[in-house]
Amino acid sequence: MTYYYKLGKLPHKRHTQFHQPNGSLYHEELISIRGFSGVQSLLYHLRPPTQIEKILLEQRVEIPYEEPGALLHRHLRTATVDLGGDAIASRIPLMANTDVCISVARPTQPMHYWYRFAHGDEVLFIHDGSGILESQYGILRYNVGDYLVIPTGVMWRIIPDAGIEQRMLVIEAYGHIDPPARYLNRYGQFLEHSPYCERDIRPPDELITHDEAGEFEVRVKAQNQITSYLYRHHPLDVVGWDGHLWPFAFNIEDFEPITGRLHQPPPVHQTFEAPGFVVCSFVPRLFDYHPQAVPAPYNHSNVDSDEVIYYVEGNFMSRKGIDRASITVHPSGIPHGPHPGMYEGSIGKERTNELAVMIDTFRPLKLTKYALALEDKNYSYSWTSHLGEPVRS
Numbered sequence: 141m142t143y144y145y146k147l148g149k150l151p152h153k154r155h156t157q158f159h160q161p162n163g164s165l166y167h168e169e170l171i172s173i174r175g176f177s178g179v180q181s182l183l184y185h186l187r188p189p190t191q192i193e194k195i196l197l198e199q200r201v202e203i204p205y206e207e208p209g210a211l212l213h214r215h216l217r218t219a220t221v222d223l224g225g226d227a228i229a230s231r232i233p234l235m236a237n238t239d240v241c242i243s244v245a246r247p248t249q250p251m252h253y254w255y256r257f258a259h260g261d262e263v264l265f266i267h268d269g270s271g272i273l274e275s276q277y278g279i280l281r282y283n284v285g286d287y288l289v290i291p292t293g294v295m296w297r298i299i300p301d302a303g304i305e306q307r308m309l310v311i312e313a314y315g316h317i318d319p320p321a322r323y324l325n326r327y328g329q330f331l332e333h334s335p336y337c338e339r340d341i342r343p344p345d346e347l348i349t350h351d352e353a354g355e356f357e358v359r360v361k362a363q364n365q366i367t368s369y370l371y372r373h374h375p376l377d378v379v380g381w382d383g384h385l386w387p388f389a390f391n392i393e394d395f396e397p398i399t400g401r402l403h404q405p406p407p408v409h410q411t412f413e414a415p416g417f418v419v420c421s422f423v424p425r426l427f428d429y430h431p432q433a434v435p436a437p438y439n440h441s442n443v444d445s446d447e448v449i450y451y452v453e454g455n456f457m458s459r460k461g462i463d464r465a466s467i468t469v470h471p472s473g474i475p476h477g478p479h480p481g482m483y484e485g486s487i488g489k490e491r492t493n494e495l496a497v498m499i500d501t502f503r504p505l506k507l508t509k510y511a512l513a514l515e516d517k518n519y520s521y522s523w524t525s526h527l528g529e530p531v532r533s
Contacts, residue, residue, distance in 0.1 A: 142319060142328045143338050147278055147347040148380030154182055171293035171385055173316055181383025183276060186351055187373055193355075194370040201364050203233050203241070204509040213476055214469040215462075215519035216511050218244045223305075226251040227264070227298035228359075231310055234511040235448070235469065237503045239416025242448060243310040244465075251297035254375060257290075258362035260313040263412070263419065264288040264298075265392075265497055267452060267465065269306030272299045276378045277386045278344035285452075285495075286389045287411070287419075289317055294387050295358055295375060307465065309450050309497060315415035328384075336411075340394040343386055350374035392452075392495065397425035402433055409498065420498040424454070426491050436486035439477030445500040446471045454494040461522065468519075471504065479522060 151158040158166045167188045172180030221232055223246040230245040254275075264273075266286045273280040273288055275296040282288055290296055300306050311317075323334035330337040352374040359366050390411075398408040409420035427435035447470040456462050460479045470476040478486075 142324060142330065142384070143341075144382065144384055145343045145386060146380070146382035147344065148184075148349070148378065150182075150184065150380045150382055158184060160186070166379060171291075171383075173291065173293070173385065178316070179384035181277075181381055181385040183378050183381040186349070186377040186379065189375070191371060191373070192369050193372050196368040196370070198359055198366040198368040201361065201366060203236060205506045206509055206512055211471055211473050212520045213471070213474070214467075214507065214511075215516040215522075216467040216469070216514040217463055217465075217516060218467055218514055219463055219465040221246055221514070223248050225249060227300075227306075227308070228255055232510050233508050234467065234514075235505040235507045237416070237501060237505050239314050239503055240414070240499070240501060241310075241312040242499060242505075243312070244467075245306075245308045245310055247298065247300060247306050247308070250299040253357035253359050253368075254295045254297045256295050256358065256360045257292060257312060258360055260292055260315045261317040261414070262290045262313065263311040263317060264290070265309040265311070265450070267307040267309060269300055269304050269308075271301045271304070271306070273297075273387060273389075274299060274376070275344065275387055276376050277381060278347035278378075280342065280344040280387055280389055282389055283391070285392045287392065288387065288389055289412070290387045291316070291385050293385065296387065311419065311499065313414045313417070317412050317414045317419075320410050320413045320418075335396045335398055335408075336390065336394055340390055342389040347378065347380070348376070349379050350376045392421050392423060392497070395421040395423050397423050399426050400428060401430040402428050403435065403437060404428075406498065406500070416503055417499055417501040420500070422449075422494055422496040422498060424491065424493045424495065427486070427489055434487055435489055435492070436478045436482050439475050441475040442470060442472040442500075444472060445502050446505045447476075448499040448501070448505070450497045450499075452495040452497065454492070456494045456496070461516070461519075469505065469507070477523075480524075 166184040169183045169189050226249045227247045230247040231243040233241055233243045235242050266282050270283045275294050325331055356371045356374055358369045409422055410418050411421045412419040449468045451462050451466045
């Protein structure tokens, strides 16, 4: 994270004696990234966070990828994926590489355990729904349009609001997710030209210290398996914390679009960066205002990246046949652009009302067999008047 925050009770100096009312010490825990050279936070527990009672192998995690085939543009209609399960169990992995896994989820139940991904950060984009992200850092309330950014050291669970339908896009990174470096000054503060700033970032706002005995489960995903750790005392026993590393929410509607006289390239929409990929936000904005401008994007080849767009709301100026919760995948190696008529049809229009999340990866993505079940197999031919069946060999 880019600024300091604190909640609860803290001693005056770090790494010094901090006594509980009974005279014993609170137990300090440092959570940091990039060894000890990245951002970090200090947390103070009632009990050592290392007191594990039992360790169980919960499950192996294996992603069933599609068989190798022709290089294709893809369109996945995810609106009708099944509801059910909690925010982890309901995940349907659609595509992945060594840097990122992209899934969708439609949870209907609260998590009865806490969860941590050991190899990187996660982003949950809340398409539909509201509820609570609960962690050792406290309570973070979420709503429609929120990006929930969860650093790898965070132990969390999602508790959806009862009776509210939930829909999420899940980005699981094998690395750390940050604001783009070009938005920050040398001190880590957002610069004036940045499309969002510290005021738009919401940290946890309520710290609840639990002092309860029983059986409490924490699941950790690491090395392609999920391990279950059972504790005798509640793991969310933090009385205070401070630092720069914490889960936060940022709403897509707080992203301020950068516009110009001529069509602006995708990097102006960049919201986050991570090793091997970037995340961009397409939001309602004014179109280009040069008198000869063509607002729709030009044809382009993704020389170094696969382009994934998750369509959230609105009318999409360059695509036909796209539904709410559609995902398009335009791989490196073949050009793509606006559908026939959309390029010319954009001339003279003053604004767009689209809302979408784009993920550009710098290594090729592999689709899963779950994705194939959602695929519009004619999409590769949607730029022509003749529609056929894509070649799969």
